[in-house]
Amino acid sequence: MRRRIDSLRETLHKEGLEGYLVSNGANMLYLTGFEGGSRLLISADGDCILYVHRVNYDAAEDAVKDCEVRRVDYGDDLERVLARRIESLGLKSLGFDVMDAQTYMKMEKLLRETELKPRRDVMWALRKVKGEDELELLREAAEITSMGMEKALEIVEDGMVERELAAEIDYEMRKLGSEGTAFETIVASGPNSAYPHGGRGDRRLERGDLIIIDIGARYGGYCSDMTRTVTLGEASPRKIEIYEAVKEAREKALRIMRGGVKAREVDAEARRTIAEKGYGERFLHGLGHGVGLEVHEPPMLNPKSEDILTPGNVVTVEPGIYIRGFGGVRIEDTVLVLEKGVEVLTRAPYRLVVR
Amino acid sequence: MRRRIDSLRETLHKEGLEGYLVSNGANMLYLTGFEGGSRLLISADGDCILYVHRVNYDAAEDAVKDCEVRRVDYGDDLERVLARRIESLGLKSLGFDVMDAQTYMKMEKLLRETELKPRRDVMWALRKVKGEDELELLREAAEITSMGMEKALEIVEDGMVERELAAEIDYEMRKLGSEGTAFETIVASGPNSAYPHGGRGDRRLERGDLIIIDIGARYGGYCSDMTRTVTLGEASPRKIEIYEAVKEAREKALRIMRGGVKAREVDAEARRTIAEKGYGERFLHGLGHGVGLEVHEPPMLNPKSEDILTPGNVVTVEPGIYIRGFGGVRIEDTVLVLEKGVEVLTRAPYRLVVR
Numbered sequence: 001m002r003r004r005i006d007s008l009r010e011t012l013h014k015e016g017l018e019g020y021l022v023s024n025g026a027n028m029l030y031l032t033g034f035e036g037g038s039r040l041l042i043s044a045d046g047d048c049i050l051y052v053h054r055v056n057y058d059a060a061e062d063a064v065k066d067c068e069v070r071r072v073d074y075g076d077d078l079e080r081v082l083a084r085r086i087e088s089l090g091l092k093s094l095g096f097d098v099m100d101a102q103t104y105m106k107m108e109k110l111l112r113e114t115e116l117k118p119r120r121d122v123m124w125a126l127r128k129v130k131g132e133d134e135l136e137l138l139r140e141a142a143e144i145t146s147m148g149m150e151k152a153l154e155i156v157e158d159g160m161v162e163r164e165l166a167a168e169i170d171y172e173m174r175k176l177g178s179e180g181t182a183f184e185t186i187v188a189s190g191p192n193s194a195y196p197h198g199g200r201g202d203r204r205l206e207r208g209d210l211i212i213i214d215i216g217a218r219y220g221g222y223c224s225d226m227t228r229t230v231t232l233g234e235a236s237p238r239k240i241e242i243y244e245a246v247k248e249a250r251e252k253a254l255r256i257m258r259g260g261v262k263a264r265e266v267d268a269e270a271r272r273t274i275a276e277k278g279y280g281e282r283f284l285h286g287l288g289h290g291v292g293l294e295v296h297e298p299p300m301l302n303p304k305s306e307d308i309l310t311p312g313n314v315v316t317v318e319p320g321i322y323i324r325g326f327g328g329v330r331i332e333d334t335v336l337v338l339e340k341g342v343e344v345l346t347r348a349p350y351r352l353v354v355r
Numbered sequence: 356m357r358r359r360i361d362s363l364r365e366t367l368h369k370e371g372l373e374g375y376l377v378s379n380g381a382n383m384l385y386l387t388g389f390e391g392g393s394r395l396l397i398s399a400d401g402d403c404i405l406y407v408h409r410v411n412y413d414a415a416e417d418a419v420k421d422c423e424v425r426r427v428d429y430g431d432d433l434e435r436v437l438a439r440r441i442e443s444l445g446l447k448s449l450g451f452d453v454m455d456a457q458t459y460m461k462m463e464k465l466l467r468e469t470e471l472k473p474r475r476d477v478m479w480a481l482r483k484v485k486g487e488d489e490l491e492l493l494r495e496a497a498e499i500t501s502m503g504m505e506k507a508l509e510i511v512e513d514g515m516v517e518r519e520l521a522a523e524i525d526y527e528m529r530k531l532g533s534e535g536t537a538f539e540t541i542v543a544s545g546p547n548s549a550y551p552h553g554g555r556g557d558r559r560l561e562r563g564d565l566i567i568i569d570i571g572a573r574y575g576g577y578c579s580d581m582t583r584t585v586t587l588g589e590a591s592p593r594k595i596e597i598y599e600a601v602k603e604a605r606e607k608a609l610r611i612m613r614g615g616v617k618a619r620e621v622d623a624e625a626r627r628t629i630a631e632k633g634y635g636e637r638f639l640h641g642l643g644h645g646v647g648l649e650v651h652e653p654p655m656l657n658p659k660s661e662d663i664l665t666p667g668n669v670v671t672v673e674p675g676i677y678i679r680g681f682g683g684v685r686i687e688d689t690v691l692v693l694e695k696g697v698e699v700l701t702r703a704p705y706r707l708v709v710r
Contacts, residue, residue: 036552055640058679059550074641075659096456102473104456118457167529174522179555184535195414197391200534285410286429304430324413 001033002066011122012044019043019091024098026293027123034064043089083110095119124298129312137220142334142345144217145224148173149348158207158232162187162199173217182216182223182295193328207233210327223295225316226346227332230354242321243352245277246329249319257342263299263307270319279321288316313337356388357421366477367399374398374446379453381648382478389419398444438465450474479653484667492575497689497700499572500579503528504703513562513587517542517554528572537571537578537650548683562588565682578650580671581701582687585709597676598707600632601684604674612697618654618662625674634676643671668692
């Protein structure tokens with residue numbers, strides 16, 4: 001964690017910021033290794049103070065090595081406490097990641113000598129490029145997810161309720177060490193599969209349904225994200241056509257991915273492939289997003305992204321086609337960007353018909 | 356949902372607000388029945404517009420009945436779109452629930468004729484008092500949670516790893532209809548139980564451990580929250596003493612709860628009971644919190660709470676004693692506040708020694 005705080009300090013110096021205030025839980029976890037802090041204040045010149053509510057104070061004292069831990073009690077005015085510390089440290093320009101408007105207004109009033117600057121980009125720049133220690137956890141999360149998917153493809157059958165299949169997948173991943181799930185497991189069948197975030201309800205799977213299975217384990221705090229679409233029994237020519245279009249979009253996108261490539265160009269490559277098959281209007285979302293301590297984080301792969309892919313980025317690649325009333329197909333993997341090309345971290349067959 | 360929007364409008368009129376902007380997901384779900392909106396704009400006089408990103412637009416169109424649904428595409432400047440609508444509706448005073456500081460600054464600049472007012476209390480006032488439709492879902496969530504706890508108490512045994520027991524509980528609740536879990540299941544054993552949010556790791560349960568099991572199902576979007584503490588085999592006199600103190604604090608708190616009572620007085624009643632046994636400094640958190648679409652929401656039961664209990668509130672009652680290096684005890688139920696007394700929604704034995 002020392003190394004991460006040092007990297008943040010380097011950025012602060014470069015950006016002319018004398019300090020940085022962290023409120024986002026994942027950012028605090030990233031910098032201190034501790035989940036359950038209330039605020040983290042870091043000065044460019046050496047101070048690091050983690051404010052922790054009484055409920056988590058003992059745990060923080062035992063776990064946090066590189067920062068001073070301060071206790072927050074009921075009735076403490078945390079903004080006032082922070083402002084006093086910021087002033088006593090003499091921080092004239094303070095970046096922050098996120099802050100609720102109401103807190104911001106209060107801090108503005110309290111801090112007459114300090115300029116508050118919304119700079120969440122500072123943390124994203126650090127978190128976007130994963131270190132070896134993070135990659136180890138991301139690989140394990142991906143492996144658990146892949147095994148969950150294999151289980152899903154093994155047991156999926158008609159008559160099963162969406163929610164039942166989701167329960168079995170979650171249980172499998174849990175037994176393999178997943179800490180809950182990275183997001184609520186999606187099993188969207190038949191017409192439900194036409195909604196990218198649909199399903200997980202009481203619908204019974206039927207032969208001929210398109211079934212979207214979108215799952216993710218969490219391991220050591222790190223997420224994974226993976227989707228397969230299958231059908232039971234024979235697939236109609238239209239379903240095969242859609243499936244093949246999505247699969248080709250995936251392959252073409254992966255082929256051009258590497259460090260230095262613009263994220264929106266990768267999105268465009270997949271989008272063009274799907275448009276050529278006549279489904280351009282039905283690819284309803286971006287091609288992908290970063291994955292780390294949060295399941296959706298930068299870099300973003302979409303038509304308006306300003307991100308440039310960098311070795312160490314871990315992102316999803318998830319083209320999809322969704323036709324209202326008919327159904328949808330999405331194929332998604334979690335992928336590590338390398339200097340030359342990519343390493344696909346999740347694995348499971350790409351096969352429309354399962355039985 | 357019509358009824359809820361009407362209630363919000365009544366409040367707006369009373370508070371002199373001409374409109375309200377919603378960004379919190381649970382608030383949007385509460386008002387529209389739809390999960391997956393980006394922003395919701397409501398005028399006191401009749402307009403209701405849900406802004407939905409393209410990925411969820413089809414689903415929103417099919418599901419949302421009482422509001423106009425507007426599509427948001429990549430590259431759209433949502434703040435600018437909102438500002439234009441707010442101005443064309445002529446809203447001079449606009450309350451909002453939450454807003455990131457950066458969005459707030461931008462909206463402030465865009466809206467020269469409109470005063471922005473942080474008023475999350477407006478939504479909490481509505482959500483704090485549960486309607487019959489909500490109580491039905493909360494009861495079912497509580498029932499699933501209770502059955503999950505019964506399963507836990509049935510299978511817990513020494514040699515089991517914390518995480519294994521958590522997996523079995525989650526699976527049981529999932530099979531009974533839980534939508535994932537309301538929060539990451541806690542199984543904290545031995546010294547881990549001394550941290551209120553500890554555990555869920557790789558520690559093996561041993562005879563004589565205090566084992567805190569803190570679980571919650573989610574059903575129809577609504578959460579539940581419940582804790583039991585057990586030990587395997589014989590309990591030492593100190594463990595029994597701590598357990599009995601927590602149990603007595605719980606009973607005394609429940610005895611004085613009813614509509615009209617100050618939340619902090621209920622907290623004080625439990626705190627006094629624990630202090631009398633000599634553990635006042637080791638009750639490390641508030642007595643409870645509201646439970647609904649979010650697992651932590653108002654009303655709050657803690658020493659500084661300004662809330663007054665009202666019939667229809669659903670809250671946890673969860674006294675605890677935590678001794679670093681030794682272990683902890685917490686007993687928690689989800690409870691409905693009535694005009695006279697309470698109804699305890701979660702059920703499972705209160706028994707320290709399980710086998």
